[in-house]
Every structure is written in structure tokens, then in C-alpha cells.
Amino acid sequence: MIGSFSLFVSTAEAPVGPATVSSALQTGPIGGGLAAAIGVFLSVAAFYAVTLHLAATFFLGDVPSQKAATVGPVPAIVSILLGRWGIESVAFISQELGVLIVVSVTLLTDGLAIARVYGLDRRPTAALTLLHFAFATALGISLANLLGFI
DSSP, X not given: OHHHHHHHOOTTTSOOOHHHHHHHHTOSSSOSSHHXXXXXXXXXXXXXXXXXXXXXXXXXXXXOHHHHHHHTHHHHHHHHHHHHHHHSOBTTBOHHHHHHHHHHHHHHHHHHHHHHHHTOOXXXXXXXXXXXXXHHHHXXXXXXXXXXXX
């Protein structure tokens, strides 16, 4: 009888499931278009800039924050554009290999931007890039856990 009961329930009385709630939460004043993409890019670029400034201050000492703000958009745009590979399989690339590609290319472009903006040699650039990766990972995990509770 329970199975047949669901046939007689109208859509207005149907319980709200996770798919309905998530689609309702995805609509808002910004929508899903260009404004949302720009907002995501600016948020990710600011995140990378803050974590780079923290890493550079720890590693190099007192440095101007404008340098980190100059570098921040580079790993942001790369990680956003290549992020699809870490979420699903694309062509012959598996999800696990996709994550490795995204992290590797993001670190490489981050290192190139750090070397150019900060004017560092290879070894200090590699150290600052890895330190930036560590700071971004630690802060990203912390923020994900914090925002997961909200």
C-alpha cells in the first residue's frame, strides 16, 4: 500500500528532496551567469593572494601585499579553468590523474608568477611556491570545515 500511496500524492504535497533544495539554493540575485563567474574568480584570486602574502611574509620577511595581489589571479584562473578535470573524467584522463594535472599546472604557473613578480631565483621560488601551497591547503581545509558547519 505504501508504494501505491506515492502514486496518489500530488506534486504540491510531495516532500521536498535534496535535489529540490539544492536547485532552490542555487538561484539568487546573482544567478549563474557571468556575474557568478566573476565573483568566483575574484574570491579565489583574493584567497590565493592572502595565502601568498602570509607565506611570503613568513619566508621573505616584510613584503608589500601588492605583489601577492598581482600573483593571486594567476593560480586562480588556472585552477578554475582546469578544475573540471578534478571533478570528472575528461576524455582519457581519469579523475585522479585530473587532480594531479590541475595541482601540477597550478603550482607551475604559481611558481612562474612568483619568480617574475618577486624577482627570486629558482630555489627560493620553489620554496615559496611550496610554502604557498601549504598555506593555501591548510587555510582551505580549515575554511571548508568551518563553512561545512554553517
